[in-house]
Amino acid sequence: xxxxxxxxxxxxxxxxxxxxxxxxxxxxxxxxxxxxxxxxxxxxxxxxxxxxxxxxxxxxxxxxxxxxxxxxxxxxxxxxxx
Amino acid sequence: xxxxxxxxxxxxxxxxxxxxxxxxxxxxxxxxxxxxxxxxxxxxxxxxxxxxxxxxxxxxxxxxxxxxxxxxxxxxxxxxxxxxxxxxxxxxxxxxxxxxxxxxxxxxxxxxxxxxxxxxxxxxxxxxxxxxxxxxxxxxxxxxxxxxxxxxxxxxxxxxxxxxxxxxxxxxxxxxxxxxxxxxxxxxxxxxxxxxxxxxxxxxxxxxxxxxxxxxxxxxxxxxxxxxxxxxxxxxxxxxxxxxxxxxxxxxxxxxxxxxxxxxxxxxxxxxxxxxxxxxxxxxxxxxxxxxxxxxxxxxxxxxxxxxxxxxxxxxxxxxxxxxxxxxxxxxxxxxxxxxxxxxxxxxxxxxxxxxxxxxxxxxxxxxxxxxxxxxxxxxxxxxxxxxxxxxxxxxxxxxxxxx
Numbered sequence: 001x002x003x004x005x006x007x008x009x010x011x012x013x014x015x016x017x018x019x020x021x022x023x024x025x026x027x028x029x030x031x032x033x034x035x036x037x038x039x040x041x042x043x044x045x046x047x048x049x050x051x052x053x054x055x056x057x058x059x060x061x062x063x064x065x066x067x068x069x070x071x072x073x074x075x076x077x078x079x080x081x082x
Numbered sequence: 083x084x085x086x087x088x089x090x091x092x093x094x095x096x097x098x099x100x101x102x103x104x105x106x107x108x109x110x111x112x113x114x115x116x117x118x119x120x121x122x123x124x125x126x127x128x129x130x131x132x133x134x135x136x137x138x139x140x141x142x143x144x145x146x147x148x149x150x151x152x153x154x155x156x157x158x159x160x161x162x163x164x165x166x167x168x169x170x171x172x173x174x175x176x177x178x179x180x181x182x183x184x185x186x187x188x189x190x191x192x193x194x195x196x197x198x199x200x201x202x203x204x205x206x207x208x209x210x211x212x213x214x215x216x217x218x219x220x221x222x223x224x225x226x227x228x229x230x231x232x233x234x235x236x237x238x239x240x241x242x243x244x245x246x247x248x249x250x251x252x253x254x255x256x257x258x259x260x261x262x263x264x265x266x267x268x269x270x271x272x273x274x275x276x277x278x279x280x281x282x283x284x285x286x287x288x289x290x291x292x293x294x295x296x297x298x299x300x301x302x303x304x305x306x307x308x309x310x311x312x313x314x315x316x317x318x319x320x321x322x323x324x325x326x327x328x329x330x331x332x333x334x335x336x337x338x339x340x341x342x343x344x345x346x347x348x349x350x351x352x353x354x355x356x357x358x359x360x361x362x363x364x365x366x367x368x369x370x371x372x373x374x375x376x377x378x379x380x381x382x383x384x385x386x387x388x389x390x391x392x393x394x395x396x397x398x399x400x401x402x403x404x405x406x407x408x409x410x411x412x413x414x415x416x417x418x419x420x421x422x423x424x425x426x427x428x429x430x431x432x433x434x435x436x437x438x439x440x441x442x443x444x445x446x447x448x449x450x451x452x453x454x455x456x457x458x459x460x461x462x463x464x465x466x467x468x469x470x471x472x473x474x475x476x477x478x479x480x481x482x483x484x485x486x
Contacts, residue, residue, distance in 0.1 A: 047216070055250065058234055060233055
């Protein structure tokens, strides 16, 4: 099972493909505001993240996910549940 | 943060449109002349973006039925289906829909949006998992949200991706609700329903198919993609609308499962809204009778959409999918789509402008919807307008013919 820093590292790699490396991505990066992703792009990002971590991430968590850290914590929680 | 701060981005986007002198999301049809013609900006305009697939909005028998109901039963029911808003016509329409599909029962809702909202929110709850095709309509997402159900998206039209996500759920997969659409409203593509049914047979779950754009359009008797692909019996729930092929307003869910009747009691969009007016129900019943009785309208519709699809393909346009009554022209970006939309209107053709994030994969689209009521001349006129824009864009027709 991946620990939190590993999850953040994986997410940074995944997000870089969406931003084409144009934005520096850290834990506090805001997915919508800093990365200029719209709601649909965030949902599509989840499809990739699900496959990368082999988990199912309900779309319902999105209201609670603003930053990379929020998403990493959700993934940590979901991978622990498995 | 102020109450209206969230509108800043919207206001800016709207301002851009105003600056261009167009308003694609607030077009006023000053006078409606027929299912395929209206007056916009004082000009007679071909309507090629109305979802009026069978062209029944002006059918004399539907109008006469609505008139009779209006005279006999008044203008509105003034109440919910759950209270005083269930007239004999509402129940008869439910029975007729059930008989049309050969299923046990149906529920009539006040709009197509509410049919999905009411079915999904009534059927599922906080402990349920709903697996949605990523391109499902907003009403499906909203229904799940109202239910508080766990929503997992699978990649559009990708049964293997659905299976993968179901396997991850383990034992919970057997009780999930899988939701797909017969024809997807943006690009006009169809669900690979047989393969999705295979996944359901292997891994369990229930299947809901939204046939909003395929009722009356696909299948030998017009029962949608489920009929066309021979999987009607595998659909646990079918949702549809009265506002497209049936030319009215309202929606329904039909099912062979006895539990459907209980959905009425748990569906807030069914309980807390007024039922459709008697005239609406009467015209819808008449339209359903016409839809079920013959194949001529479907044949004419098919002829028309094949003609438009072939015409636009020959002009070199990139289209969203293989032929269906929804024909989406994929354009380079938002600016080009806006220009196309505006210039088509100037040339007397109304179509729909579809922009991200409402569209899949961030594409900008000009969406045409074809009607059985379009004349061959109208289809030719739509093609001619697109051809003129192609020419204006500096692409010679000769190049298009060679596939350039």
